[in-house]
Amino acid sequence: MWFVWAAGVFTYIAAVMQRTTFGIAGVEAARHFSAPAGLIGTFVVLQLLVYAGLQIPVGVLIDRFGSRLLLVVGSALMFLGQFALAFAESVPSGIVARIIVGAGDAMIFASVLRIIPNWFPPRQAPLMTQVTAMLGQLGQIASAVPFAWALGTFGWTPAFLGASLVSLLGALAAAVIIRNRPVERTDSGSIRRVTTETETVSTIERIKAVWAHPATRLGMATHFTTSFSTMAFAMMWGYPYLTAGEALTGPQASAMMTLFAVTSLGAGPALGVFTGRHPYRRSDMVMAVVAVTMLPWLLVLLWPGAAPMPLLALLMVCVAVGGPGSAIGFDFARTFVPAHRLGTATGVINTGGFSGALITIFVTGVVLDLLGGYGLTSFRWAMATQLPIAALGLLAIARTRRQVRAQITREEGVEIEPLVVVIARRYRHFRDAHRR
Secondary structure, three states: OOHHHHHHHHHHHHHHHHHHHHHHHHHHHHHHOOOOOOHHHHHHHHHHHHHHHHHHHHHHHHHOOOOOHHHHHHHHHHHHHHHHHHOOHHHHHHHHHHHHHHHHHHHHHHHHHHHHHHHHHOOHHHHHHHHHHHHHHHHHHHHHHHHHHHHHOHHHHHHHHHHHHHHHHHHHHHOOOOOOOOOEOOOOOEEOOOOOOOOOOOOOHHHHHHOOOHHHHHHHHHHHHHHHHHHHHHHHHHHHHHHHHOOHHHHHHHHHHHHHHHHHHHHHHHHHHHHHOHHHHHHHEEEHHHHHHHHHHHHHHHHHOOOOHHHHHHHHHHOHHHHHHHHHHHHHHHHHHOOOHHHHHHHHHHHHHHHHHHHHHHHHHHHHOOOOOOOOHHHHHHHHOHHHHHHHHHHHHHHHHHHHHHHHHHHHHOOOOOHHHHHHHHHHHHHHHHHO
16 A cells, blocks of 8 residues: 555656656746747746646546556656657757656655545545655655756766656556556455456547535645635746846755745645645635635735845745645545546646636736836736735635535534634633533
8 A cells, every 4th residue: 555655646746856857947948049038938837738738638538547557648748758858959859858757756745635535445545645646746846956956067968867766767667567456365365456447438428427526626726726826926036036127146045935835835734734634624724725825925925125034934825834734625536536437537627727827827927028027016016916816716616615514514414604703602602611
């Protein structure tokens, strides 16, 4: 069980590393391809577009063929994409390489998540989902430290070749170690592989059935609203905002991004424990995560002049929580969606945050261009566009949450009271107890 999960986590760490290496190499890429920064930015946009666009097809394939095959193929594609990028000399060849990386990356996370309910008991699954997402951030650290060192020391081709080999190891680990489901021994001693329910409906019917379930829509709204700001910051606008907008030095900005990554590592287990212990309060936690993510932005954007370092550090900590928070969206699907459709549901949900990040990256760039560049005022207006996006996401969460709770009441006979009602009642009990 643990070896299977560990092999899956390794493929995910490798995928996150390949996903984020180009952001680390952005300045060097502009020199390598002799292209302006705006054109280099399209590499990331196209990579995300391919990733998001493949999530639903990948989810269907996971349900049909299992995680193992998708992890092998996805890791192999990321190896080929990074290998091609190592030798790419023109912008078109570089873009094709990143598209291949995005296609491979699209197969990894959902496949790893699909392993968890097959190998771990239901109560343990939320924590394992959070730990998986948390450990994936080691890939971001790997791209920021050893890959950055290799790029600066050995140059473009050796650095990307070395990075590509990590995904090649991931493909080998998936092929050798990972199994889709555990095996059992029969009374006669022979091995029987545990199977799950399957269905023979068409792909379109499967997607329709998954989307019809309100838990899928709640999961997608959750993933969208909690992680769009986090991903846009980490993959595109975070470093430019800190250096060009807030006038931090390179080392200061790197320290802030390190704080960002470390917070992501630490927040996941706490959220996993909470969602495991309070399954009927997961959506309340989601709304709290969105508030934690957006309120510091409001403070920073309203601050007169450049924000002080402590406030920027608070921003890093709070925005980073959105990444682990987005994993709660997958937990809705794991709880309510039938197991034989879970891969498809995971793919649908995973489009949420990446679609939100695409919108945010694009809108931020448009506003910066309209306002004339990377100054602090321009960045403030550009980053402020996140607030209405978050508001729309919260409306979607509130609407789909009502639908999910109504279904719980119909099917389980459990009526979930609003959190404010529960808090008020407990306060009255506490007050009355102390008066006696």
